[in-house]
Amino acid sequence: MRRFAALGATVMLVLCATLAEPTASLSRLADTTEYQVKAAFIYNFVKFVQWPADAFLEKAGASISLCILGRDELGDALEGLNGKSAQGRIFSVRRIDRPGEADRCQVLYLCRSERERMRAILKGIKAGVLTIGDMKSFASAGGIINFILTQKKVSFEINVEAAEKAGLKISSQLLKLAKIVKEGDGREER
Amino acid sequence: MDKGTKRTLAVILLLFLMILCGASPSFAGEDVDDLTELSIEDLMQIEVTSVSKKAQKVSDAAAAVFVITQEDIRRSGVTSIPEALRMAPGIEVARINASKWAVSSRGFNSFLANKLLVLMDGRSVYQPLFAGAYWNLQDTMLENIDRIEVIRGPGATLWGANAVNGVINIITKKAEDTRGGLLTAGAGTQERGFGSVRYGLKTGEGTYLRAYGQYCDRGPFKNPAGDDASDAWGSGRGGFRMDSELFPDNTLTIQGDVSQARSDEATDSPILTPPYRQTFSGEDSKTANLLARWRHTFSTTSDLSLQVYYDWMDRRAQDNREKRNTLDIDFQHRFALGSRQEIVWGLGYRHTRGVFSTEPNALIVLDPYAKGDQLFSGFVQDDILVFEDKLHLILGSKFEHNDYTGFEIQPSGRFLWMPHAEHTFWGAVSRGVRTPSWGETYGTIPETVIPPFTAANPSPLPAALSLVGTRDLQAEELAACELGYRFHPVERISLDAAAFYHVYAHMIAGHIGTAEMVLTPTPHMVIPIKGDNGMHGKTYGIELAADWRVVPRWRLQAAYTYLYVALEVDEGSLMALENPDGRSPQNQISLRSAFELMKDVEFDAWVRYADRIKSLDLSGYTTLDLRIGWKPNPNVELSLVGQNLLENEHQEFSQMGAFTAAAKVPRSVYGKVLWKF
Numbered sequence: 078m079r080r081f082a083a084l085g086a087t088v089m090l091v092l093c094a095t096l097a098e099p100t101a102s103l104s105r106l107a108d109t110t111e112y113q114v115k116a117a118f119i120y121n122f123v124k125f126v127q128w129p130a131d132a133f134l135e136k137a138g139a140s141i142s143l144c145i146l147g148r149d150e151l152g153d154a155l156e157g158l159n160g161k162s163a164q165g166r167i168f169s170v171r172r173i174d175r176p177g178e179a180d181r182c183q184v185l186y187l188c189r190s191e192r193e194r195m196r197a198i199l200k201g202i203k204a205g206v207l208t209i210g211d212m213k214s215f216a217s218a219g220g221i222i223n224f225i226l227t228q229k230k231v232s233f234e235i236n237v238e239a240a241e242k243a244g245l246k247i248s249s250q251l252l253k254l255a256k257i258v259k260e261g262d263g264r265e266e267r
Numbered sequence: 268m269d270k271g272t273k274r275t276l277a278v279i280l281l282l283f284l285m286i287l288c289g290a291s292p293s294f295a296g297e298d299v300d301d302l303t304e305l306s307i308e309d310l311m312q313i314e315v316t317s318v319s320k321k322a323q324k325v326s327d328a329a330a331a332v333f334v335i336t337q338e339d340i341r342r343s344g345v346t347s348i349p350e351a352l353r354m355a356p357g358i359e360v361a362r363i364n365a366s367k368w369a370v371s372s373r374g375f376n377s378f379l380a381n382k383l384l385v386l387m388d389g390r391s392v393y394q395p396l397f398a399g400a401y402w403n404l405q406d407t408m409l410e411n412i413d414r415i416e417v418i419r420g421p422g423a424t425l426w427g428a429n430a431v432n433g434v435i436n437i438i439t440k441k442a443e444d445t446r447g448g449l450l451t452a453g454a455g456t457q458e459r460g461f462g463s464v465r466y467g468l469k470t471g472e473g474t475y476l477r478a479y480g481q482y483c484d485r486g487p488f489k490n491p492a493g494d495d496a497s498d499a500w501g502s503g504r505g506g507f508r509m510d511s512e513l514f515p516d517n518t519l520t521i522q523g524d525v526s527q528a529r530s531d532e533a534t535d536s537p538i539l540t541p542p543y544r545q546t547f548s549g550e551d552s553k554t555a556n557l558l559a560r561w562r563h564t565f566s567t568t569s570d571l572s573l574q575v576y577y578d579w580m581d582r583r584a585q586d587n588r589e590k591r592n593t594l595d596i597d598f599q600h601r602f603a604l605g606s607r608q609e610i611v612w613g614l615g616y617r618h619t620r621g622v623f624s625t626e627p628n629a630l631i632v633l634d635p636y637a638k639g640d641q642l643f644s645g646f647v648q649d650d651i652l653v654f655e656d657k658l659h660l661i662l663g664s665k666f667e668h669n670d671y672t673g674f675e676i677q678p679s680g681r682f683l684w685m686p687h688a689e690h691t692f693w694g695a696v697s698r699g700v701r702t703p704s705w706g707e708t709y710g711t712i713p714e715t716v717i718p719p720f721t722a723a724n725p726s727p728l729p730a731a732l733s734l735v736g737t738r739d740l741q742a743e744e745l746a747a748c749e750l751g752y753r754f755h756p757v758e759r760i761s762l763d764a765a766a767f768y769h770v771y772a773h774m775i776a777g778h779i780g781t782a783e784m785v786l787t788p789t790p791h792m793v794i795p796i797k798g799d800n801g802m803h804g805k806t807y808g809i810e811l812a813a814d815w816r817v818v819p820r821w822r823l824q825a826a827y828t829y830l831y832v833a834l835e836v837d838e839g840s841l842m843a844l845e846n847p848d849g850r851s852p853q854n855q856i857s858l859r860s861a862f863e864l865m866k867d868v869e870f871d872a873w874v875r876y877a878d879r880i881k882s883l884d885l886s887g888y889t890t891l892d893l894r895i896g897w898k899p900n901p902n903v904e905l906s907l908v909g910q911n912l913l914e915n916e917h918q919e920f921s922q923m924g925a926f927t928a929a930a931k932v933p934r935s936v937y938g939k940v941l942w943k944f
Contacts, residue, residue: 113302114302114310114313116302117302117303117305117310118307118310120303121303121306121307121310122307125307145758147688147758148755148757148758152758153758156819157819158303159819161303172757172758172759174757188758190688191688193656193688229314230311230312230313230314231310231311231313232311251307254307254308254311
């Protein structure tokens with residue numbers, strides 16, 4: 078009986094300690110999935126990218142059009158960004174069926190299902206679109222930002238040339254966190 | 268409620284839904300909200316749980332697979348694993364009474380259903396007594412379940428004997444994914460009270476541990492006559508799981524559970540004295556298990572795993588008691604052979620020992636009453652990439668040696684063709700085997716007692732009609748052809764269709780033997796139904812599943828099952844524990860709607876239809892479950908669930924033989940609180 082009492086007291090202590098903690102601690106977010114974290118990255122990227130003047134309507138409150146082409150888990154997670162605002166601009170998330178529709182998007186997320194036609198799609202994307210992928214050799218194939226996973230932590234690589242070609246300015250704050258890749262890097266990788 | 272009121276309510280509900288769908292902002296992905304507040308530097312520090320390769324592989328499998336996710340379980344409002352299985356097409360779930368379920372795949376449903384293999388985190392819950400599963404003992408904290416993979420058809424190649432018509436794979440979350448605390452509590456009309464607590468933490472670099480405890484108390488149903496079926500029950504359970512990445516590329520999982528279930532349990536058994544049938548009550552079961560699994564990863568295409576588990580059970584009913592100890596060792600190795608072939612092979616050994624003791628006056632007897640069995644098994648499977656990424660050929664076979672029928676081979680050949688990202692076709696030809704159970708081989712199991720001095724039994728002694736096991740039984744054999752198609756035109760819509768044709772041979776039936784006089788416990792006649800392999804038959808059917816995310820916050824899921832069963836017996840044989848229609852409904856429909864009413868309010872509905880079961884003289888039924896969930900903050904969830912709302916009560920099954928009495932499933936309501944800390 079005494080043992081139960083001791084156990085009960087311990088449980089209560091743990092409870093109190095946990096409750097006293099500030100809520101937005103990292104540990105509480107621990108069981109979030111990879112894709113929710115990656116979606117939050119994409120939300121943040123937008124703050125560090127400057128689009129060419131003509132890519133946005135120059136009025137306050139204009140939306141950032143985030144387009145999803147294809148299908149994968151991150152594509153699904155991105156739908157959660159719809160309606161959120163970043164730097165006064167509201168995310169409008171939509172799914173597109175053809176690469177041609179990407180011209181009206183500021184951000185294009187290319188899903189893993191499009192892997193086989195990735196190079197062809199990237200070639201056809203016009204300037205002013207931030208292309209993001211989550212698959213091997215996406216950045217070296219001409220995509221701008223690609224996610225990589227190292228020891229269970231998400232990081233990302235940036236193809237600076239591709240960004241320049243697209244007329245996008247990426248803040249040095251973001252670049253210093255990224256792994257920089259060049260066109261054609263690691264093409265022979267799996 | 269009269270029809271008019273019902274219709275009005277339905278119209279109001281529909282209008283309400285339509286108005287809400289029209290409203291614009293999306294609230295899906297609530298967790299993203301928390302995460303977006305973090306900086307990129309912070310985000311880079313979060314350890315993420317990667318979606319396993321294996322899980323994705325299942326959805327690309329060359330088999331009829333359906334996955335029930337944690338979200339499906341939560342939104343459906345179910346309170347037990349067998350109830351959750353109703354979501355899967357091709358599966359028959361019938362609640363016999365409050366504490367007993369009949370669950371099977373592609374027909375042959377029974378409390379003693381023997382053609383379905385059930386695994387919990389790789390541990391088989393196969394019961395050699397009757398070759399099935401005790402569903403009231405197969406439970407875990409539902410919040411711990413990551414997913415339930417339901418594979419219809421012979422899964423024999425990888426999973427072993429008795430996966431004849433399907434495999435159910437219950438997979439719990441890794442300890443890493445259940446950090447922090449969780450507390451649930453609730454009560455309702457049938458769920459008289461339940462609660463659970465879980466706590467998970469990181470104990471060291473790469474090592475995570477969780478422990479949980481759970482309790483439930485469930486009320487009785489009413490029997491077909493309208494009286495209390497005295498089938499109330501309750502169970503308590505506790506367990507832990509530790510996952511550790513000891514060294515890079517080496518993971519160790521150790522987990523275990525203990526449980527106790529007590530039921531008032533009405534067991535309707537024949538007896539030798541008037542009125543010749545008696546309802547026994549009271550059953551008390553205890554289980555414990557401990558499992559360790561080590562996995563070494565060589566590369567993305569090669570790994571090796573070794574799993575050992577020990578399982579103990581002690582099930583004590585009024586007039587019999589079964590104790591069982593099982594030790595199982597499994598080894599598995601996967602590697603790439605060249606760039607186009609992936610080979611998986613494995614070896615397994617199982618030793619199980621059961622003791623079935625009965626009260627002196629019991630009619631059910633096993634001789635010998637204690638028996639140890641050994642099972643040796645091996646399998647090999649080769650996945651060959653025939654053409655680019657688009658066509659796979661999967662060839663494999665399982666080999667096993669068991670103490671009942673000796674050596675058995677179960678080969679299968681499959682193809683997977685993905686001509687386009689949107690379309691997947693698969694097909695399979697396979698052989699499955701169901702080995703006889705301990706009871707079928709060594710048991711004397713009374714079906715009914717015919718009173719003396721009656722037309723059927725003019726003798727002065729009561730006559731027990733009993734199933735009497737024989738040692739000459741062969742394994743039941745299945746030859747199966749399956750075809751499947753998956754269509755995934757856009758992310759929001761997916762369709763899955765499977766069709767099958769199964770041919771069964773040497774199925775276990777019986778024939779009437781010569782009556783004998785037996786002096787114990789009191790003098791009586793035994794009319795034996797001697798087991799034989801005199802039944803054969805065929806089944807065919809179609810299973811459809813559709814998933815449509817209409818808008819980000821509204822998802823519809825549908826499942827349809829068509830099943831045709833035709834069984835026949837050879838001359839002289841009779842269906843001892845089977846009916847010509849496999850005791851399964853011909854048509855089943857499930858429609859689920861998961862809807863986010865508001866940012867923090869969920870409204871979910873589930874309509875199910877099951878066709879009549881002709882051989883049991885049971886009419887079909889339609890039920891409705893509704894759930895309202897409210898998350899006042901991200902750590903608290905309150906929900907209210909109504910189950911079987913359309914009728915006061917309905918009967919889903921009736922079990923023959925001496926095992927369990929049927930009752931009617933009533934309408935019920937419960938409320939639940941979930942708190943994360």
